Amino acid sequence: MTDIPNGTAQEQTFYEQVGGEETFRRLVHRFYQGVAEDPLLRPMYPEEDLGPAEERLALFLMQYWGGPRTYSDNRGHPRLRMRHAPFIVDRAAHDAWLRHMRVAVDELQLPAEQERQLWDYLAYAAASMVNAEG
Template structure:
């Protein structure tokens, strides 16, 4: 069984990402990084990426090609404050899923690693 299946599939990732973007929508540090007025497209992209990363369908790559996360984030200044804000909103979203502790820990470990790797500006 993949992690994707173990956590409940696409619906779980949709809930996670939707809750995350509810926080981003009102965040004065992160919201300016999303030029679209509607966060829906960003929500869809992150959902598809996470679904694929964790063992679900490869729709993200079919639609957008290789993830190239660092390259896609280069236009944005991401320092420690942005990383911390991103993690703060993601933490709330992860906790609200109510996953078993081992699965939550795996997910959180990935998010902390990914957030650290996106930092491209010195503090």
Template sequence: MEIRRGTLSTETFYEQVGGEPTFRRLVRRFYAGVAEDPILRPMYPEEDLGPAEERLVLFLMQYWGGPTTYSEERGHPRLRMRHAPFTVNIAAHDAWLSHMREAVTELGLSPEHEQQLWDYLTYAAKSMINTPE
């Protein structure tokens, strides 16, 4: 049930956009692109992208106000540290955002929710760059 006081909703972004099913659709679509990407695929040593997909789903759900399963299972996200072993350059950044853009668009969120999500994703992608070329 949504509780409103004036125009403010107490629902989290996670709840407003449809909860776990929405984030699972987003990440499933994203990794479908990653699986075929010559720049990004080598960054995933597992033969099956399933574990990486699950980690991203859990992280995004927690970040946006959903269950805290990610931290319970993996501790603090430490995103930059976790990505440090990989060469994340502008090409990787652009490829990542390209696949994520397609995934976000396919969700069919309201313009406001889509912009809020996209703003975060572009910020996060930029902050992961660790190699100039």
């Protein structure tokens, strides 16, 4: 067995640090439980079943944070703004999205540093999707 010199061991990805696929699936499932009951957000999901949207978001977040590249393998480049362009995403939708995501993030009970990293990204992503006044 060969020793690995100090400083060369690969650090864990955020995906691995927070518990991998199971954690991201729990996050996204809880989020979509809120979306399903939200009169503002639910109409933005034209599919009768939220399952496909849930799967896409889970795969995207897993890939973004260092997990498998399944999202890109199946759907290509994320192009988030383009994919959301058909929908009116105003401040009210932004706030509703973050409200449901806040509940989901809190229920994960991540360590403070990982929780902050995840939340900062989600808040940034939500802000970048706004494409309408109001």
